[in-house]
Amino acid sequence: MKAMSFPSRQEAVRAWQHLLKVLPVAPDAYAASGRLPLAALALLLAGVPLGALASAIAGTVVLLLTLAVAWPFAWLTGVVMDWWVIPKILPLAVAAIYAAGVIAVGASLGFAASMVIAALGRKGHNRSPATAATLAACAAVLGTGLFAAAVLRFSGSRDEAALMFGGVALAIAGLIALVAAFAGAADSVRTARYCETCHRYLETRDLGSLPLDSATMLRDALLARRLDAVSQVLQQPGDGLQLSLDTCGSCGRAVLDGKVTGEARFPEAGKERRDRRTWRFLSTWLEAADARVVAQVRTDRFGA
Ligand SMILES: [Zn+2]
Secondary structure (H helix, E strand, O other): OEEEEOOOHHHHHHHHHHHHHHOOOOOOOOOOOOOOOHHHHHHHHHHHHHHHHHHHHHHHHHHHHHHHHHHHHHHHHHHHOOOOOHHHOHHHHHHHHHHHHHHHHHHHHHHHHHHHHHHHHHHOOOOOHHHHHHHHHHHHHHHHHHHHHHHHHHHOOOOHHHHHHHHHHHHHHHHHHHHHHHHHHHHHHHOOOEEOOOOEEOEEEEEEEEEHHHHHHHHHHHHOOOHHHHHHHHOOOOOEEEEEEEEOOOOOOEEEEEEEEEEEEEEEOOEEEEEEEEEEEEEEEEOHHHHHHHHHHHHHHHOO
């Protein structure tokens, strides 16, 4: 990470904008193929009830935690209601904890469902983000239903206002769960890079960092397939462009990624503020021979 100091926030933002123009965001060289092997489909379908169960359990645990945190405040509200100033703040604290709880319950319902689907999909070598996302969303909806049934069963509340509040809270949590499960499961497939020829997941290796001002030189040398120039650039010590290589253990083809990482520091309201940013500037497939050279140069030079 390269740290740079600026006299003000405006100057820092301007510098970021300039850097983004010089080193623009590159699309990911890897794209999931969408292939869905039969074994993966079977595992994913089995993952729907499993994910629903995990989702309901996770939601229940987070709900109990929320109630445990809110309880002392709710109890105090009743005790000091009539004779102190604090009661005005206490109900607000309770409401804030409940609101945070609804979001946390929703996120946990969705996250647990997507974790189960992601793990089973990986086992079956699923390469379809859409299938994983759809089935994780199904698991999250089922899990939210299970969770609601359990809460209704154990709370035993028949109070109309409480049921109404619970219904609204559940609808919000359910929506968060749905979105979280859908996005999480799709992302788990897209980010797990895979060699479609060898049916293997790629292995990630950190190659250290390069100086930022060598970034465009490296990209142009790679695009022109000039390996001698690539090797030259890779010799430079420096900071600001983080390199990593995802390699197939069988055929040796690899994806080389370069991420710009930086931190802008500037004073504001008497304090030093930090604005960290990271984006992908470079992402390209390398043939096995080229990937070997790239890895070798970095190992020889820096022991990466
Ligand atoms: Zn391969």
